[in-house]
Amino acid sequence: MSPHTRTTPRMRGLQDRLWAAVTDRNERAAAAVVLTALDDGIDAESVLLDVIAPVQARVGTEWAANRLGVAQEHAASAIAERVIAVLAHHPAVRTTPAPGRVTVACVDQEWHVLPARLLAEVLTLRGWQVDFLGAQVPTPHLIGHLHSNGADVVALSSSIPTRLPTAHAAITACQAVGVPVLVGGAAFGTDGRHAHRLGADAWEPDARSAARRIADGIAVPVPAAGRQQTDDLPHLGDQEYTLVVRSRPQLVREVLAQLESRFPAAAAYTARQREHTAQDIAHAVDHLGVALYMDDDGLFTDFLVWTAGILEARRVPAASLTPVLDVLGAELKDFPRATRLLDRAGAVLGTFLATTAGHDPGVPDGRTPGQEAIGGAPRAASSVG
CATH class of the missing domain: 3.40.50.280 (Cobalamin-binding domain)
Known part of the structure; x- marks a missing residue:
C-alpha cells in the first residue's frame, strides 16, 4: 500500500467489501461498492487510490503467500479494470479543466x-x-x-x-x-x-x-x-551486460544440463516441470542482467530473496536456487561484476536458508523450483504512476 493512502475506518470498510467482491469474482458487487461510495459523497480520486488500489495491493500480497491462485489474481485484476471504467463514467464524477x-x-x-x-x-x-x-x-x-x-x-x-x-x-x-x-x-x-x-x-x-x-x-x-x-551508466563500457544477455539461451541450457547432478530431485521432473524450470532460470538470468545494467547488486539479491520466499510459501525448498547460482558462477567466472553479484547473492541466499533451517516445506504441490514464482510474477499494484 502506498504511504500516501488515506486509511480511515470508513475506507477500511469499503476495502473489505471490495475485497470480498473481487475474491468472489463478483463484478456487480464490486461495482456496487464503488458506486455506493460515490453516491455517499466520497470523491472519485479517493475511491481510486484509497479503496481500489489497496485492494489490488492485497491481491498481490495474497498471491505471493499462496493464498490466491494465478487465475484468481487475474480475475481480481480484470474486475478492478472494469470497476475503474464504471467509476470514470459515473455522473457524479466532475473535473476541472487544467491547461496541458x-x-x-x-x-x-x-x-x-x-x-x-x-x-x-x-x-x-x-x-x-x-x-x-x-x-x-x-x-x-x-x-x-x-x-x-x-x-x-x-x-x-x-x-x-x-x-x-x-x-x-x-x-x-x-x-x-x-x-x-x-x-x-x-x-x-x-x-x-x-x-x-x-x-x-x-x-x-x-x-x-x-x-x-x-x-x-x-x-x-x-x-x-x-x-x-x-x-548515464559508464560501467556499461565493460560489455558484461551485453555479453550476459546475449548468452542467455546458453546459460539456461547449461543450468538445466547440470541441475540433476546438483539437485537430485530434478531427476523426477516431468517434461512440463522442466519447461517451467527453464523459464524460471531464464528469469533469473534476466534479473542478473538488469543488475549488471544498473550496477546494483540489490536488483538481483532482492529478487532472489523474494523468489526464495515465494518458493517456501509453495512448499518448494528454496535451496533449489543454490545450484542455479553455482552453475551461473562457473559459467561467468571471467566476468568480474557478474562474479561479484553471484557471490553476494549466494551469501544472501545462505542467510535466508539459515533463518529457515528446520522448516520442512513438505511435498511440493506439483510445482518446480520457481514455477509460478519467477516467471510472470504479479507485483502488488499500487497508486504509483
Whole structure:
C-alpha cells in the first residue's frame, strides 16, 4: 500500500467489501461498492487510490503467500479494470479543466497496467488532457505518438525491474524530442534511485504526488545529441551486460544440463516441470542482467530473496536456487561484476536458508523450483504512476 493512502475506518470498510467482491469474482458487487461510495459523497480520486488500489495491493500480497491462485489474481485484476471504467463514467464524477496534455504509458514489455491506469484517471479527474496508451508501448510507437499529438509531459510506468533497460531507452528518446519524462512504479525503487540513475526528469512514488509534480511543472529537457547508454551508466563500457544477455539461451541450457547432478530431485521432473524450470532460470538470468545494467547488486539479491520466499510459501525448498547460482558462477567466472553479484547473492541466499533451517516445506504441490514464482510474477499494484 502506498504511504500516501488515506486509511480511515470508513475506507477500511469499503476495502473489505471490495475485497470480498473481487475474491468472489463478483463484478456487480464490486461495482456496487464503488458506486455506493460515490453516491455517499466520497470523491472519485479517493475511491481510486484509497479503496481500489489497496485492494489490488492485497491481491498481490495474497498471491505471493499462496493464498490466491494465478487465475484468481487475474480475475481480481480484470474486475478492478472494469470497476475503474464504471467509476470514470459515473455522473457524479466532475473535473476541472487544467491547461496541458499528458501521455501516460507503460514501457515496452511491461504488462502491469493498473498503476499507470490509476495515474491516468487521477490526472483526468484533475482536468488534464490525458492520452493513456496502456500496457507495453514500444518506444518507436511512443515517439510517433508524441510527434503526432504532442505532450507537455510523458509519464512512464514500470513495475518489473527487468524492464529498466527498456525504460532507459524510452526516457532518452522522449527527452530527445523535447518532452520531459516523469517515471514511477516499483521497478524504479522505493526511493526512485533507478529513475535518477537513468536520467528521468522526475520521479514520484504515487499518483497523488505525481499529479502534483506535473501541475507544478517539469522543465523541458535540452536534447543531447548522440546521447548513449554509457553517458548515464559508464560501467556499461565493460560489455558484461551485453555479453550476459546475449548468452542467455546458453546459460539456461547449461543450468538445466547440470541441475540433476546438483539437485537430485530434478531427476523426477516431468517434461512440463522442466519447461517451467527453464523459464524460471531464464528469469533469473534476466534479473542478473538488469543488475549488471544498473550496477546494483540489490536488483538481483532482492529478487532472489523474494523468489526464495515465494518458493517456501509453495512448499518448494528454496535451496533449489543454490545450484542455479553455482552453475551461473562457473559459467561467468571471467566476468568480474557478474562474479561479484553471484557471490553476494549466494551469501544472501545462505542467510535466508539459515533463518529457515528446520522448516520442512513438505511435498511440493506439483510445482518446480520457481514455477509460478519467477516467471510472470504479479507485483502488488499500487497508486504509483
